[in-house]
Amino acid sequence: MLVAYLIVLASLGGSADQASVLTLPLGGRPEWVSRDGIVMAGSWEPLLFRVRRDGSPGYTPTAKQRAAYEREHSPEMVARLKSLGVNFVMMHCYKAFGLEAERESMADAVRFAKLCHDAGLRVGVYNYSGTLGWELFFKERPDAKDWTALDANGKPVTYGRATYRYYWNRNHPEAQAFYRNLARFAIEEIKTDLIHFDNYVVGPGRDACSVRRFRDYLVATFTPAQRERLGIGDIEKVEPAMMGPPDSILRRAWMDFACRSLAESYADMSRYARTLRKDILVECNPGGIGGGVRVPVDHGRLLQGGEAFWDEGLRPGYRGGKLASRIRTYKAGRGMGNIAFAYATSPLEMAESMAFNRDCLGCVCWFEYGKIVARPGFDKPMADELSPMIRFFHRRRDLLRDADVVADAAILRSSPSLMFAEAKVAGLTSAAEEALILGRAPFQIIFEHQLGDLKRHRVLVLAGCAALSDGQVEEIKRFVAEGGRLLIVGPCGTHNEWMIPREKAALDDVPREKAVRVDGIGQLSDALDRLLGERRSFEVGAADGLCVEFTRQGERRLVHLVNYRDDGPIKDVRVRMRVPEGKSVGSVTIVGPDHAGELAVPFVEAKGQVAFKVPEVGVYEIGCVALR
16 A cells, blocks of 8 residues: 555656746846845835834824824935935835725825935835734725635634734735735836735635635646545545644645745736736745745745845844854845845945845835834934945945856755755755855855756755655756756755655766765865866855855956954955956956945966955955956
8 A cells, every 4th residue: 555655646746837937037127226226215104003003902193193104204204315325215005904094094105105206216115914904904894804814723813913913815816806906006006116015924724715725726736546545535625734744745735835825826916017017026025035945935936926025034143153144035036036125224234235135235224203213113223334335335336236146056945855854854955055155155046947047057056955856857967968067965856846755866877977975064065166176266265254245247257255243354365266268357456335446456367267365354345356
């Protein structure tokens, strides 16, 4: 019986085809995105929500609150933001409480957006929160009770302790119709440049709509014979397997379905918005990219629906000999053509975004009630030390725009492996990413749908990628056949995408000279060096707390150096770069926010390489190599 069970599971095809990528190509975006980049100021909560959020049992503001709210929406506030170097305002449109309840604030949004646009600022709007403010909304739309997302016990999923907010099922067709109208309002009335969809963290549940969709998913994914062999008898009696470890095919199917559903809902809203304006920017907030996949959030699928996403995670730094960074978020997002939004309240956060992100410095301040502070929920004012970083971002856009990451290696984030494999195997992926970051390797993070575009990389790192589909295995073998090399850490291709064991690991037949296999992360850096040898594009001298990104712009190569330490500059950083065949080096200069102009430094060019030294890195420096 067990053998027969494994045979039928091994024969299963992959899950249903993913939606086509909707992310606008760089050339299809409004010109201002690349030209100017984004320096954001935020205040996106409508007045009635602030009242309830701040402890009132109702929604009626005081006279003091209303007066402060009006100052916030004044021409004077727009002028103050612009004087700080802000060029993009993220503002409110609709929160959760109903069209009638929010009618006044939505009209305010139209007026304030015009003030911003007239002053030359771009506008993004908070189009919905992913929740229902049911105390008011159910009075306006009683039928919306059916839109509520239900947990495994059939109870409404609340926004933490804010029990007056229920999450709604993003795939419910009537709910989607309601929120499409809000997108229309934002695009046609507010004339927004970007639409923000918040809290993309809750997927389908035990509500009737989700149960029906899950059963339909099972029918579309497994044949009747397969369902019978798997013990899925009467499809109408199947319930969501919402809890527990991924130790059954039904549980794994639910996890895949949940991730797919969330991504489909985002793609549906993006697709609709593009019928209204083809170059509207679309953005969501699923949180940053962590070590694994937090079902239902699978960034590899989700981010295909838009151009930007939020990371509101921990602040970067180098503490107790440990690096904390958003590099993983920025790299994965940039590789998928997405901008990452994050709060930028320190020079380090701004430096990190300039080095690793695309076209965005971050959200540099919060201006609720007309008081400019560092970020929401903080009384601390915006720091004066941010001004040089903001000025540098504007002044030297030429070093940041239209730059491609130089990545000798790509590391695969295999979603089935991260979701279904045992923790010690799945954890190898994030451990390898961290090792590459700390080792200052030229690398990029990729997802399964990007395996067909590996030609720009020399090495593919497969760390903890136990679960690979037959199609993914073929794409990897094609990469090897065309000259690529593999660096394999831990089990690889031992299971198919449903985590069903293969008789033989799928990549065992790759010749030994084309694949290096190591048992642990400690051997990864040395193995990568052996695979790349003299072909490594860049090499930066070791220094604890120093992280590096490598980019190219036409005939220029750039080394972005970020010092995460808070105990002073890192001095005498040595850089070595491979010079492209047929080229030579014209000059090497150092550029940064701490000094005016460009500092020319001596360099040595020999045997197809150039070597130079960066005198010191306070927080952020860029080494610029001009080719000729």
